[in-house]
Amino acid sequence: MSSRTGFQPRPQIGSGRRPSRKDRGTKVRRTTPGQVIAxxxxxxxxIAIVAPFLWMVTTSLRSPGRAYDLPPQWLPTEFRWANFADAINGPVPVLRNMFNSAVIAISVSIGTLITAPMAGYAFARLRFPGRDKIFVLLLASLMVPAQVTIIPLFLMMSSWNLIDNPLSLILPGLTGALGVFLMRQFFLGMPEEILEAARLDGASAWATYRLVALPLARNGVSTLGIITFLTSWNAYFAPSIFLSSTDTATLPLALVLLLGPYGAGNLSVVMAATVIAITPAFVVFLLAQRWIIASLTQSAVKG
Structure with missing residues (x-):
């Protein structure tokens, strides 16, 4: 009778038969060819992204004579930890240069996190004469290469006696058009009703920004801080212009100095110093990746 009506009895408890996918009413997901290709x-x-880092680590543990082996060895064949000691205790003060990079990167990040959100909020939520025209000029500055402005900036820092001084990199980096643009986009995506409610409660423009808007934009602020820190940590062009001594050099400059003239330096030692150089940036990214993902997700939902 059950075969005529289409009724299928439920399996009895303790019968030893597990309910099949058909009994549970679930569908078997099949992998499509597009998913396989993706x-x-x-x-x-x-693999293309991980391979250079893997080669860097393995080369940092090899002897100098095997640094240029062809085909390259992707897995460590020896563990020469003395390369890291040679990188730290060599003629180039790597630890001092790492400290210089940390001071510059942290200072630039703090300055950007103070100025960029305030300017972004002003462009997004405040009304003042010439706001849109000023913002267009700000965006136009993003199209100007750094090589175009480096000469007048060098002359300015030279007139202030800041050449070969970390302040020559910190002062120009305390704010930036990209940071202002990113924060403006975050503040534009906030519901106007929340900010209007704060104004109706008697909050001033500064109180509305500090107590309402800024906490809501914490994902964007965190992402901006990470991007700014990593950009400053990896910068090479500007430090090579403004810093001229080994004691004030940043870590990217120290790696070039370790390589020596004509690239004749010890490649294993250089790779060991490179591993030391990328470790802080890698740790910062691992600790802050959830804010980056949250920021990207929030932007995608708004879009």
Missing amino acids: IILLGLGA
């Missing part, structure tokens, strides 16, 4: 492409992309 997985293959992502895997190839991951």
Whole structure:
């Protein structure tokens, strides 16, 4: 009778038969060819990204005579930890240069996190004469290469006697058009009703920004801080212009000095110093990746 009516009895408890997917009413998900192609492409992309870092680590543990082995060895064949000691205790003060990079990167990040959100909020939520025209000029400055402005900036720092001084990199980096643009976009995506409610409660423009808008933009502020820190940590062009001594050099300059003239330096020692150089940036990214993902997700939802 059950076969005529289409009724299928439920399996009895203790009968030893597990309910099948059909009994549970679930569907079996099948992998489509498009998903297989996407997985293959992502895997190839991951290999292309990881391979240089893997070669860097393995080379930092080799003897100098095996640094240029062909084909390259992707897995460590020896563990020469003395390369890291040679990088730290060599003629180039790597630890001192790392401290210089940290001071500059942290100072620039703090300055950007103070100025960029305030300017972004002003462009997004405040009304003042010439606001849109000033913002267009701000965006136009993003199209100007750094090589164009480096000469007048060098002359300015030279007139202030700041050449070969970390302040020559900190002062110009205390704010930036990109940071202002990013924060303006975050503040534009906030519901106007929340800010209007704060104004109706008697909050001033500063109180509305500090107590309402800024806490809501914490994901954007965190992302901006991470981007600014990593950009300053990895900067090479500006430090090579403004810093001229080994004691004031940043870490990217120290790596070039370790390589020596004509690239004749010890490559294993240089790779060991490079591993030391990228470790702080890697740790910062691991600790802050959830804010980056949250920021990107929030932007995607708004879009």
